[in-house]
Amino acid sequence: xxxxxxWGIIVAVTMLTIxxxxxxxxxxxxxxxxxxMFAIGxxxxxxxxxxxxxxxxxxxxxxxxxxxxxSDDNWDGIGEYYNAIPKGWAxxxxxxxxxxxxxxxxxxxxxxxSQIGEYNEDVAAHNKKFEKKYASITGERLVDMGESVxxxxxxxxxxxxxxxxxxxxxxxxxxxxxxxxxxVVINGSNNFLLGxxxxxxxxxxxxxxxxxxxxxxxxxxxxxxxxxxxxxSGEGGDVFAGACSVxxxxxxxxxxxxxxxxxxxxxxxxxxxxxxxxxxxxxxxPAFDRLNAKQKEAVSAYIISLSKGE
Amino acid sequence: MFHWLERNPFFFALSVFITISFAGxxxxxxxxxxxxxxxxxxxxxxxxxxxxxxxxxxxSCNACHSQxxxxxxxxxxxxxxYSMSGEYAYDRPFLWGSKRTGPxxxxxxNYRTTDWHETHMKDPAAVVPGxxxxxYTWLYENETDVExxxxxxxxxxxxxxxxxxKAIPMKDGTNKIIKMGDSIAEANALALEEAxxxxxxxxxQNIKDAxxxxxxxxxxxxxxxxxxxx
Numbered sequence: 335x336x337x338x339x340x341w342g343i344i345v346a347v348t349m350l351t352i353x354x355x356x357x358x359x360x361x362x363x364x365x366x367x368x369x370x371m372f373a374i375g376x377x378x379x380x381x382x383x384x385x386x387x388x389x390x391x392x393x394x395x396x397x398x399x400x401x402x403x404x405s406d407d408n409w410d411g412i413g414e415y416y417n418a419i420p421k422g423w424a425x426x427x428x429x430x431x432x433x434x435x436x437x438x439x440x441x442x443x444x445x446x447x448s449q450i451g452e453y454n455e456d457v458a459a460h461n462k463k464f465e466k467k468y469a470s471i472t473g474e475r476l477v478d479m480g481e482s483v484x485x486x487x488x489x490x491x492x493x494x495x496x497x498x499x500x501x502x503x504x505x506x507x508x509x510x511x512x513x514x515x516x517x518v519v520i521n522g523s524n525n526f527l528l529g530x531x532x533x534x535x536x537x538x539x540x541x542x543x544x545x546x547x548x549x550x551x552x553x554x555x556x557x558x559x560x561x562x563x564x565x566x567s568g569e570g571g572d573v574f575a576g577a578c579s580v581x582x583x584x585x586x587x588x589x590x591x592x593x594x595x596x597x598x599x600x601x602x603x604x605x606x607x608x609x610x611x612x613x614x615x616x617x618x619x620p621a622f623d624r625l626n627a628k629q630k631e632a633v634s635a636y637i638i639s640l641s642k643g644e
Numbered sequence: 645m646f647h648w649l650e651r652n653p654f655f656f657a658l659s660v661f662i663t664i665s666f667a668g669x670x671x672x673x674x675x676x677x678x679x680x681x682x683x684x685x686x687x688x689x690x691x692x693x694x695x696x697x698x699x700x701x702x703x704s705c706n707a708c709h710s711q712x713x714x715x716x717x718x719x720x721x722x723x724x725x726y727s728m729s730g731e732y733a734y735d736r737p738f739l740w741g742s743k744r745t746g747p748x749x750x751x752x753x754n755y756r757t758t759d760w761h762e763t764h765m766k767d768p769a770a771v772v773p774g775x776x777x778x779x780y781t782w783l784y785e786n787e788t789d790v791e792x793x794x795x796x797x798x799x800x801x802x803x804x805x806x807x808x809x810k811a812i813p814m815k816d817g818t819n820k821i822i823k824m825g826d827s828i829a830e831a832n833a834l835a836l837e838e839a840x841x842x843x844x845x846x847x848x849q850n851i852k853d854a855x856x857x858x859x860x861x862x863x864x865x866x867x868x869x870x871x872x873x874x
Contacts (some may be wrong), residue, residue: 453715453726460717486722490772491760499771502763617759617845624724 480636517615682733696869710741
């Protein structure tokens with residue numbers, strides 16, 4: 335046996351012994367840990383491979399003789415054989431070319447990071463989750479959602495108690511306040527409350543049918559405003575029946591495509607105000623069309639629950 | 645020449661610097677010019693809005709309020725569409741803000757109204773319970789400096805070709821013209837005209853009277869600026 339194999343075995347055994355003594359044989363050892371086992375297995379494999387690879391090449395230097403066809407080029411007596419390129423290299427070279435083409439044409443353009451792309455994915459994922467979790471909620475949960483949207487978006491003007499903060503916004507605990515009704519009767523309105531342009535005439539367009547279609551008078555305006563602000567009760571009912579009920583209905587519940595509900599809040603009304611905003615005697619309300627349909631429904635439910643005194 | 649450069653480190657460094665600067669110039673400047681071009685629908689500030697912007701800067705509003713909506717769901721839910729660079733084309737200087745002690749104001753004109761600002765600026769805590777924003781009562785007394793705003797308009801129209809008195813295409817296909825006066829008197833008249841539109845929605849009788857008599861309190865200018873942020 336060649337001396338070099340002996341040396342190889344001696345070196346390998348020494349290294350493995352040192353490894354054993356410093357790790358496995360010492361206190362604690364491998365500790366039954368799978369990661370430690372892998373590490374030590376890798377160390378052992380490395381020792382064996384290194385030793386025998388070195389032996390292989392050293393032996394090759396010792397015994398190998400050159401053969402093959404020399405190329406014509408000669409540099410100061412040093413020649414070169416004709417050698418085929420190793421197969422592995424050739425395959426890797428071609429694979430790299432293919433990968434580079436793929437990366438240039440598809441890989442980078444399709445997969446590159448974009449902040450806006452990430453944002454769009456976030457929004458899509460959120461909308462999907464929202465749809466799954468909340469699309470079918472009703473009743474109490476819908477009102478709760480409405481309250482949280484209200485607290486985020488509406489309370490800055492309408493106030494925590496939805497009372498309109500001393501008249502700077504509409505008091506949502508009642509359907510209509512006296513001053514609002516009076517202003518609308520005198521000046522008319524056009525607030526897209528039905529989703530489309532359905533202007534209500536000003537006072538000169540309002541006739542009292544009970545008094546031979548005479549234009550509505552100041553006293554009648556006060557009376558009917560009190561009546562509507564009182565929740566369709568008290569005095570002034572006859573004026574309402576004469577001048578208003580033809581569009582708003584006998585009970586003030588409104589008519590589809592004709593006039594909005596002025597007796598109570600309903601989903602269509604609140605949704606339309608959120609979609610189009612509003613401008614009236616109190617001031618302007620901006621549109622909140624960035625809320626999604628369910629959130630608008632929820633806000634409606636919350637406002638309806640408020641005006642019922644719940 | 646290259647051999648000469650290799651023997652002279654100073655000039656070698658200099659030529660490296662020039663080469664890299666030139667590369668930077670042709671790479672960065674065109675894309676920067678593209679990104680800083682105004683979006684369709686972005687208009688320069690009118691006289692009163694610009695005066696309001698000066699009031700905003702003077703009172704350091706930007707120390708607490710940013711004007712930059714980042715593309716995160718949590719931000720776009722609160723403040724609206726994320727900001728795009730072209731929207732700042734006419735902002736000199738931009739007012740991105742140093743930090744958000746208060747909410748972002750990039751699109752405040754979309755969801756707050758004139759009368760809300762009026763009551764809010766007088767006593768923020770009365771409108772938003774727990775608000776730590778101080779009262780800005782002097783805005784209701786100080787008079788707006790329209791002349792400085794006009795001077796700025798003249799300057800940017802001349803040096804940056806800001807399109808005043810020119811048709812600017814809007815998103816819906818129409819054109820909009822932002823007017824700039826030919827003289828200080830005309831600028832004052834234009835600002836007053838804008839102020840009258842704002843005070844029509846305000847409640848404070850003193851402010852209404854002031855505008856009626858030809859004066860513009862700062863609150864009117866800053867509301868005009870707030871309403872223009874969309």
